[in-house]
């Protein structure tokens with residue numbers, strides 16, 4: 337449920353419409369481009385083609401080639417030009433076709449965009465968004481299926497957002513575009529086709545605000561992106577076995593809304609963290625440690641992680657499926673706490 | 675060139691064409707998971723270049739790599755099995771279409787990353803130079819890839835150190851939906867050689883003899899220690915960017931354009947040359963029949979092969 341502050345922002349929004357996650361993303365960009373001339377889109381195949389996952393469909397027709405720019409296949413310049421444009425007054429919304437290819441843009445993201453304001457003594461502002469799809473599920477193998485959010489969470493100066501529903505995707509993307517800092521906006525390929533109720537028009541969801549997606553009394557499942565949906569399904573299964581599981585979605589991974597997470601753990605006294613990314617060095621380790629440091633006295637069991645295996649993503653479908661958590665794995669990790 | 679040599683090249687081209695046509699069918703039947711970027715229309719480039727290489731030479735390939743791998747000696751059944759995600763495939767089903775590799779054939783991998791293979795070819799050439807092995811490396815890349823920093827950095831190092839590498843740029847006029855005019859302000863990509871002080875030339879990529887002769891010369895230069903060459907081959911992909919690209923890409927290109935390029939079919943081109951030179955039609959047909967069967971056998975092999983065991987997902991991460 338959206339909290340009170342969010343509802344106030346929402347009061348201007350018109351009626352709800354059913355949209356897919358990818359349509360919600362396009363809608364957010366459209367709303368911001370209509371509202372603010374300084375917003376523009378660039379990336380590979382974002383123009384006539386509308387993005388390989390369709391996230392910019394219709395924008396080229398509406399706004400033209402000046403504001404919806406097809407680039408060469410050159411991730412370093414996409415991120416770098418976004419940085420340069422942002423620091424000089426525009427609000428680029430750049431697309432990197434797969435999060436795997438942010439690796440090619442890493443200098444510009446990590447060493448340049450993220451640190452510019454700090455290095456310049458607070459003088460610069462870098463209001464840019466890099467949208468990028470993440471995750472497995474499409475048989476795209478080791479170089480097109482990674483979950484690299486933790487890399488980006490390790491860089492002060494960046495914000496890292498990972499929506500799990502169409503509603504969140506739109507509200508968070510509008511906030512990301514309005515934010516005066518570089519935001520890595522990570523979209524899940526498998527979520528693109530999922531549908532949900534989304535307000536028509538403008539509304540925002542504040543960055544760094546987690547949401548309790550399901551209330552529970554016995555355990556908190558803290559999950560990100562696609563794993564939020566799987567955790568909700570796991571919570572249903574657990575319910576049948578008499579375990580009341582809450583699901584908390586941080587939505588923004590960095591900077592993190594610690595309070596909402598800790599409040600949930602203080603209530604349920606047990607927690608697991610679920611993500612698709614490899615377990616080692618993943619976001620789950622950070623959340624588990626946070627809970628240990630700040631809510632140890634509330635815990636009745638160790639905080640556990642349910643995460644992807646520490647392997648590159650294999651191509652063969654049975655293997656691909658096996659290396660990331662599903663409902664049953666989440667259920668069994670939860671049960672191990674009791 | 676002798677008739678037998680022409681027929682050998684023709685056989686390789688037919689292998690690629692029929693293999694890819696089979697993938698069209700099998701992809702539609704959901705037998706091939708993930709992404710399949712087909713090479714139909716570009717066969718003369720892979721075969722022309724690889725025919726001028728020694729078996730011990732290296733290639734690095736791209737996301738559109740089936741043709742390069744077959745031309746470098748890849749076996750259809752192991753390729754098919756890999757595309758089907760089976761344990762008997764070239765990469766035990768772990769790599770799929772975009773990662774086919776066979777080190778014994780000098781295939782240092784297809785590649786999922788645009789521009790990702792080019793530096794690796796430079797490294798293989800460096801190794802060949804340092805080991806004094808006499809091997810040459812070829813980096814295949816697309817027009818789109820010629821805008822990546824990796825391409826430019828690769829040319830610079832290769833030129834500076836006079837490495838035995840040939841950069842073969844297949845200019846098929848598009849990187850996914852973005853046509854060359856939109857992604858770079860040049861027509862002939864070979865001009866990019868100038869900035870690195872290496873030879874750059876452009877050839878008709880659907881004419882296998884043109885490709886072969888240009889490649890043979892560049893490879894000879896490389897082997898003689900005279901350094902790298904950038905060879906641009908003008909060609910065209912007939913299918914969409916990958917299987918599933920709606921309407922064979924007609925959201926961003928004209929159907930007439932596709933038809934015009936089909937007129938310049940690289941297989942037809944060689945067939946005509948062979949007939950003119952006195953090759954018997956029956957010999958050509960025999961090859962077609964042979965390969966048709968070989969492709970069916972490959973599918974049979976793939977379908978009857980098991981998927982990898984789940985535990986195998988955790989193997990092959992580190993060398994012992």
Ligand SMILES: Cc1ncc(C[n+]2csc(CCOP(=O)(O)OP(=O)(O)O)c2C)c(N)n1
Pocket residue numbers: 380409411433437440737738786787788789815816817818819820846848849850915
């Ligand atoms: C670094 C990187 N960026 C983007 C992609 C997505 N992508 C795959 S193929 C392709 C187009 C490549 O164009 P080109 O190099 O001309 O090769 P072609 O597909 O025409 O054979 C793109 C953008 C990728 N695989 N790697």
Ligand SMILES: [Mg+2]
Pocket residue numbers: 816817818844845846847848849850
């Ligand atoms: Mg191309």
